[in-house]
Amino acid sequence: xxxxxxxxxxxxxxxxxxxxxxxxxxxxxxxxxxxxxxxxxxxxxxxxxxxxxxxxxxxxxxxxxxxxxxxxxxxxxxxxxxxxxxxxxxxxxxxxxxxxxxxxxxxxxxxxxxxxxxxxxxxxxxxxxxxxxxxxxxxxxxxxxxxxxxxxxxxxxxxxxxxxxxxxxxxxxxxxxxxxxxxxxxxxxxxxxxxxxxxxxxxxxxxxx
Ligand code: IMP
Ligand code: MG
Numbered sequence: 680x681x682x683x684x685x686x687x688x689x690x691x692x693x694x695x696x697x698x699x700x701x702x703x704x705x706x707x708x709x710x711x712x713x714x715x716x717x718x719x720x721x722x723x724x725x726x727x728x729x730x731x732x733x734x735x736x737x738x739x740x741x742x743x744x745x746x747x748x749x750x751x752x753x754x755x756x757x758x759x760x761x762x763x764x765x766x767x768x769x770x771x772x773x774x775x776x777x778x779x780x781x782x783x784x785x786x787x788x789x790x791x792x793x794x795x796x797x798x799x800x801x802x803x804x805x806x807x808x809x810x811x812x813x814x815x816x817x818x819x820x821x822x823x824x825x826x827x828x829x830x831x832x833x834x835x836x837x838x839x840x841x842x843x844x845x846x847x848x849x850x851x852x853x854x855x856x857x858x859x860x861x862x863x864x865x866x867x868x869x870x871x872x873x874x875x876x877x878x879x880x881x882x883x884x885x886x887x888x
Contacts, residue, residue, distance in 0.1 A: 698876035702851055710850045715746035726750035728784040733757040735791035738862040739819045754778050771801035786811040791862045792820040796844035817848040824855040857886040
């Protein structure tokens with residue numbers, strides 16, 4: 680496993696960026712082992728169907744799937760959220776559906792990060808209609824502070840029902856900072872880092888989440 684290090688990059692024409700390590704690859708791997716055991720303890724005898732959200736959740740899914748004992752299958756879905764820049768507008772659109780039905784299956788949704796919660800809110804409503812036997816959520820990272828923003832956004836749009844989105848399995852609770860690595864990107868870059876780090880733009884200033 681390569682040692683995490685502070686990396687610096689300058690994208691063509693862009694300002695200087697760097698990444699400060701927040702969670703090392705070793706800690707991620709140890710936590711995933713624990714989460715895998717916990718999930719299997721909760722469902723000792725059932726085949727588990729992991730559903731991951733492209734692309735951020737792929738590394739988490741592949742590491743988690745290999746750590747869960749017993750029968751495991753998986754599938755992928757992709758969504759895009761409309762909005763200005765990196766901010767989600769709360770309107771989520773399905774861009775790639777699952778390959779197979781989830782009816783009657785014990786489904787674990789595997790997401791990289793729970794931020795405002797709007798993506799998961801959309802997915803959970805969609806999946807619930809498809810009648811799984813159980814529906815659970817595993818996220819590697821949780822930014823609970825950001826859910827407050829989401830509540831405000833929903834209150835501005837009374838036509839949307841307010842649901843409390845929460846994950847059943849959380850790897851790490853993190854502060855309200857923009858993070859990259861281990862699947863998470865900034866403009867499609869940094870996904871391949873084996874650790875999670877805070878993105879710093881320019882002279883050490885953090886990117887606004
Ligand atoms: P939500 O719908 O606001 O919960 O956003 C979830 C999605 O936004 C995640 O699956 C990520 O793709 C993206 N996202 C949220 N926070 C971050 C971050 O700190 N770094 C990179 N991507 C993020
Ligand atoms: Mg994502």
